[in-house]
Amino acid sequence: MGLLIGPELSAIETEIARELDSPVELIREMGGFIAGAGGKRLRPILLLMAGRLAGYSGPRAVHLGCVVELLHTATLIHDDVVDQAPLRRGRPSANARWGDDASVLVGDHLYSKSFALMVRDGDPAVLDTLAHATVSMTEAEVFQLERKRTGTTTEADYLRIITQKTASFISACCRIGALLGGAAGARLEALTRYGLDIGIAFQLADDSLDFVADEARLGKAIGADLKEGKRTLPLIAALERAAPAERQRIQVVLTSRAPLPAEVEEIRRLVVKYEGVDYALQRAQAYAQTAKEDLGPFEDCEDKETLALIADFVVGRDR
Template identity: 40%
Template sequence: MTATIHPLKSERQPSLDALMALVGNDMNGVNAVILERMQSKVALIPELAGHLIAGGGKRMRPMLTLACAALLGYPGTRHHKLAAAVEFIHTATLLHDDVVDGSGMRRGKRTANLIWGNPASVLVGDFLFSRAFELMVEDGSLKVLRILSHASAVIAEGEVDQLTAQRRIDTDEEHYLSIIGAKTAALFAAACRVAPVVAEADEDAEFALESFGKNLGIAFQLTDDVIDYASDAATMGKGVGDDFRDGKMTLPVILAYARGDAEERDFWRAAMGGERQSDADLAHAIALLRSSGALDDTIEHARQYGRRAIDALAKFPASKARSALVEAAEFAVARAY
């Protein structure tokens, strides 16, 4: 790829290793909850859910809940069920997304909808959403329930908004950032915000960690947008150019279309409209994204949101937890290479 991507700190390649080390013991507790609550007397449910839950995902969102609790010095285990609820919400949205998109690959494996069919994937997604709400109710905090239930509604709104924007070449940057703020960043933000509620921290901590999660989520999605055009299937864990063939108006396409001449704009209208879908068309699209600077500039947008996420942590004293969260923001941008 030609997009030049650097971590926000350049001394070494960022990773999630520090985050995973920080929350390792707590994640054992979360995984135990996940395993217990995905069970059902209907055998297809744990079989299908387990295919995705055990499918190699980093579980970044529940790790953020645990790390934010560690940042605040929370000593208990109440956040284990909430982190599991966050992962169930995320998994349910993935199951539904793959049905909507007609996806065949997820994390380098065949998608559940390809193996078991669309109806089963949708219904097991519904089951996981229900399990998530059971876990929220068991926590007993109306504030936690409000935060996570609101996030679930916002995610659904974002997904519908993205669906209505699909193949619409007139989608602009502001609209697109609103879409990903809902469909991706809302769960990152909620995952972080529930930790200070559990830790009984003040509202300043809530808002700071919500801001951290939201900006991290946007950086994460913008990087995904670049990866779809500037990486390979092994890196992505899905088909190369899926966004292109689905007619998704992501930021690189929005920028390239805005900067294109009449001929280039005609190409983008045809491509996003579903008329130019061949491998040669994808190669031409990637060439235009590179020559216009759209990939580089999307990564720069991601860096800016990553910096905002890191700035939101400034109110908290230096600690292993804060360092791990900073590196998670750096990773969100740098993982494209």
């Protein structure tokens, strides 16, 4: 994949660095820190590859790849404030280093910057796609908070949250690539569905890693979701299978304001014991397989094969 889109990814990194520059010192300082944290760049990669499969590899893909990464970064900064996360990608989070107030404001700045760049691109279809995705994401964030406060999250609730919060944005990235290539009808919808299915698979795998990954490679503390009281699918599955006393114990820890490390480890072991991680990963693999099947309207080629490999990667990764 590096040979296919390596130059475009390098160009995106250059544009991200340029757009993070600012006459305001704090924006410039935080921007440099954020850019230096790296990341998988999954969303720009999918935009580029969807564009290639649809027949486009021009400069707009680089510009819009920068847009989606800035928008994604804004959501991560805000997520870390909401979750009070101390780490992001193995380093102190922006809120841990600069505080919640600065992080919220810089997140707002990046969000605004991304939409200014979209306006510069000038394509109403792209604007419409990302506007719908961001509305979906923010609605899901509030719904997730609502479910956390009630103390009940069903599997259906969870799937709604990750579909709207993670998958809708990844789907939008793929749809933008398809639009750049002039895809319409079945081909446009195929890449849109591919993005949605791969996004669900990605989040299922990501939530599973919170219970079993190597902390140094993952870049955040194991059990972070548990500490924040989040009910992800591995935990939901374990709650359904656990004995009544164990279920009650899990609920007590989840509602604790500051669970002890030993308590978090106790719950993590119960989730593994009741095969909650295995269940979530099986669901992730099924969505990844569906994503590959979504590409059916396209003829076999290197770009299609790469997108299929990305589907395998998102469920087989260890960070």
